[in-house]
Amino acid sequence: MSVLSLDQLLVDKNKVDWLSQDYIRPYVFVRPDNKIEQPGQRFPLSWFSSEVIRKNPLKMADVNFANLILDLEHKAFEKSQMPMPRWVFYDCAIMPGYVAGFAMKQSQMSDLQKSFYPRLKPEDEWVPISLFIIIPTMARGEWVAHNLCSINSLSSRENRFYGLGFLTKAFALWFANIEICCGMTQWTSPALRLHSHYGEFEILTAYTPVHDYPETLTYRLKVDPHYWEVFFNKSTSENFEERYMKSEHSVCRKDVGSLKALQLLIESGKGPFYLRPSELRSGSLEDSLAIYLPR
């Protein structure tokens, strides 16, 4: 499997020039026992060449890095009213899992950017500007994505780091050699555009009453960097047609009845059902989405 470089993919490669600046670097915030032994071995990729900042969440000296992650997270999830409680961060992310993202040197940040972090101290050299959390599950080889956010959601268009949210999850999947990633997102969330571009995207639940938000989509994807290219060059996947065919079913994201109908089909074993990334990338929330079956 060969993967194109970002420069080859983007018409305007300046869009992601932040990725090669020395004032922005990827970080991992992982307790030593959860350390990944051979990072970045599974997928051949040249996208993440900067030195990785490593912080230890079990060290008192690194606690303000956790505070800054939570500052960012709470602001990013303010609107959706789903900020992560601090104990959830510790019990359900740091202890079992793996936290990663990008950090920026405080000395390069604008006053506005700094204002997103009420607990920022002058001695904090690196400030997390994105966050992804992933946790191993009991199902063999499967991980579950638990949180994704980026400072872009708080920034004006001209001050964004294009692709930061997308590349945060991509970096973590690459670094931790993750093959299968499950996740949960709301059908109407714009983040679905991103989540569907990490690999073949199977719907595990279309309607999820056990969640606080029943209109939650649970997905499972087989990580495939070919889809990351598709995200950046806004193409359609070259092998989708070969592997999947349109079923007679479709779903409308805002129509609870259609979500429930799809859920019943899944529960009665009519699947597995897949969504097509290019339809999610370009479609509006009102469009109905085709549901695909493997050929």
Ligand SMILES: CC(C)(COP(=O)(O)OP(=O)(O)OC[C@H]1O[C@@H](n2cnc3c(N)ncnc32)[C@H](O)[C@@H]1OP(=O)(O)O)[C@@H](O)C(=O)NCCC(=O)NCCS
């Ligand atoms: C969702 C989130 C992580 C995306 O990260 P990001 O850094 O903003 O997005 P990226 O720069 O990586 O992605 C860029 C692409 O996604 C699209 N996109 C990102 N956020 C979007 C939004 N809120 N609405 C519409 N499109 C959005 C951009 O338009 C762009 O697509 P384009 O190339 O067609 O212009 C970020 O907006 C965020 O933190 N949101 C708040 C928390 C949240 O909802 N997290 C997801 C939980 S499942």
